[in-house]
Amino acid sequence: MTGSFSSRCATSLRVIHALILREISARYAESRAGYLWAILTPIISILTLYFVFALIRQRETEIPLLAFLVTGWFTFGFYQSMVSMIANSEAANKALLMHQNVTRLDVIASRGLLEVLTTALFLCVGGVLAMMVEEASLPDDPLLTALSFFSAGFVGLSVGVLVCAIMTYFPVAMNFINPINRLGFFISGVLFTTSALPSWTYDYVKWNPILHSIEGMRQGWFETYQSPVLDIAYPYTVGLPILMIGLFLERRTRRGIRIG
């Protein structure tokens, strides 16, 4: 590649900026309602769960129900959409790699950044909705809330980079990740808090990094909730080595990218 380190960084920033603008207009170019629909879909799912839960669930905690669902849903959604967005970044943007300036890492960075912005915006909308409906409070511990929310995205990013690199040679890798993530939705605490589980299960469920992200969200948001298992460093500890292996494989598999 040409140029000094700083000029290459400048090129990368310019390319990432262009990619983000392109991604936004490509995703929502079909109709202006696209933006609205993207946020309405999860809100409708959450509201449906809200009414079902309100009918059948015994209230065992002090947590307001809608805010409980919003924190769980968007935290898990952050992880899940990050995995699929990053893992598919090469497949979805292959033709763009024809440009000398555009590398696979640029595509990964732009999609990751866009996902952070989108999901954070969704969480805000969900949070405001919960406050309007239930008069729920603002996050009690904003730092823990933010750390927990981003830990889910970080694990998603790490897994995504790894899967993206593997998919260069084995495109079926995605077929293994999807069922794991679907199962993950039910065991990561989107629909329950760990405190509602029998205490003998703690030793097992605490291996799941996303469970800690969601537990952290709830402990940080709700003054009354104290998680029995929370270790917010754990998802970062799991994510970091995965990210390192993923980035290493990303370098090693570049020559396997076939464009034509």
Next chain:
Amino acid sequence: MDKKYIRVQNVSKTYKTKAGWNPVLKEVSLEITPDDRLGILGRNGAGKSTLLRMIGGSETPDSGTVERSMTVSWPVGFNGHLQPGMSGRANTKFCARVYGADVDGVVDFVREFSELGTYLEEPVKSYSSGMKARLGFALSMAIEFDCLLIDEVTAVGDAAFRKKCNDALETLSENRAFVLVNHGLHEIDRLCNKVIVLGVEDRPVISTKVHKSIKAYQRALTEGVWERPQ
């Protein structure tokens, strides 16, 4: 001013196919300077487009190195990078941003050169292949590359546009390098000052005797006898 070059050294590339590993390029070495107009000759599957992508850096060689101090275009004529849902204008803006060019200037140039008129505002998926080729070629002319890679651009489009492309290339050839693939042999003869023939010998044959090489290549195609131009 720095000397500008693209240096391809001992580049090999193998693709995995259903039948096993298929070596596409074997130890190719060549250098492109601003004065070079290189034509690549070879039958289908000889590795012409692969070599073009190696030069451009969108694919990495299995072994060997490619060094470049020139800005290189994408393979013009390949229009897959145009986002179908976005308008021609939005695609143009994206390209300009990626290469750090003046966005408004590029849009104006493309509007003028492509002659797409109001179609520039329509999504690219509504374009015919000729219209896509016009947009792609106009884009490559609007952003000033040191070296243009051109793959089959004049195979599509009407005669008037083909003439426009060739005229533009002729003007360009005075101060910029380019690499032509799958162009008509007649055009390569006229526009290039260097050719590389793939697939006739064990190693690629590079020659500055453009006319003689083309004649020899044509003979190899029709009669199956390859004689290195003397």
